Amino acid sequence: MKLLRVLPLSKELLRQTVEAGEIVIDATAGNGNDTEFLAEHVGENGHVFAFDIQQQALDSTYNRLSSLNERVTLILDSHANVQKYITGEVGGAMFNLGYLPYGEDLSIITEPDSTIKAVERILGMLKVGGIVTITVYDGHIGGDIERDALLDFVKNLHQRDVHVIRYELINQRKNPPFLIALEKMRSFTTPRRVE
Numbered sequence: 171m172k173l174l175r176v177l178p179l180s181k182e183l184l185r186q187t188v189e190a191g192e193i194v195i196d197a198t199a200g201n202g203n204d205t206e207f208l209a210e211h212v213g214e215n216g217h218v219f220a221f222d223i224q225q226q227a228l229d230s231t232y233n234r235l236s237s238l239n240e241r242v243t244l245i246l247d248s249h250a251n252v253q254k255y256i257t258g259e260v261g262g263a264m265f266n267l268g269y270l271p272y273g274e275d276l277s278i279i280t281e282p283d284s285t286i287k288a289v290e291r292i293l294g295m296l297k298v299g300g301i302v303t304i305t306v307y308d309g310h311i312g313g314d315i316e317r318d319a320l321l322d323f324v325k326n327l328h329q330r331d332v333h334v335i336r337y338e339l340i341n342q343r344k345n346p347p348f349l350i351a352l353e354k355m356r357s358f359t360t361p362r363r364v365e
């Protein structure tokens with residue numbers, strides 16, 4: 171296996187664990203790259219729920235998807251409210267943190283509290299053996315605060331409930347992203363934390 175970059179590795183982990191026909195989540199739709207990947211992967215019997223708090227992002231995602239829109243529900247709400255929209259087991263989920271690339275307001279960013287709530291809730295809905303990937307950018311204002319809060323949260327998840335990895339290329343310039351991936355190890359509604 172080659173040393174994949176962060177986004178390709180994130181997709182590869184989901185390719186290996188999400189089955190055709192499953193429900194999956196794009197927690198940060200943005201311009202729809204990940205939604206498109208997930209919609210292709212789950213096939214015509216699967217479904218993607220894609221969240222974003224900006225209409226501009228959902229419009230951009232809608233335009234990218236064309237006929238794949240049939241397998242996608244676009245939701246203008248915070249991913250922290252995921253339980254309002256999805257019942258049933260989830261096969262996998264992707265987060266891509268930060269601001270909307272090419273967006274009108276680059277000060278609209280993912281925030282620590284809602285990101286952590288969403289990760290915790292999605293872990294509860296995930297199948298055992300399912301994976302949540304989080305691509306973390308920390309170069310923008312506020313990115314370091316979200317990074318630290320998220321790392322504190324995931325590092326303290328009980329190892330019997332969730333396995334967590336951090337993956338990064340460490341010789342790159344210009345604040346490259348890193349990947350956090352979480353695998354659900356047993357059935358639970360809320361993951362235990364180690365105090």
Ligand SMILES: C[S@@+](CC[C@H](N)C(=O)[O-])C[C@H]1O[C@@H](n2cnc3c(N)ncnc32)[C@H](O)[C@@H]1O
Binds near residue numbers: 204223250280
């Ligand atoms: C880095 S972009 C995502 C890029 C996207 N995955 C793609 O393929 O183009 C981050 C997105 O998260 C969105 N966002 C910020 N806070 C959010 C929240 N609480 N719930 C859902 N989306 C949020 C932003 O509006 C932005 O569009």
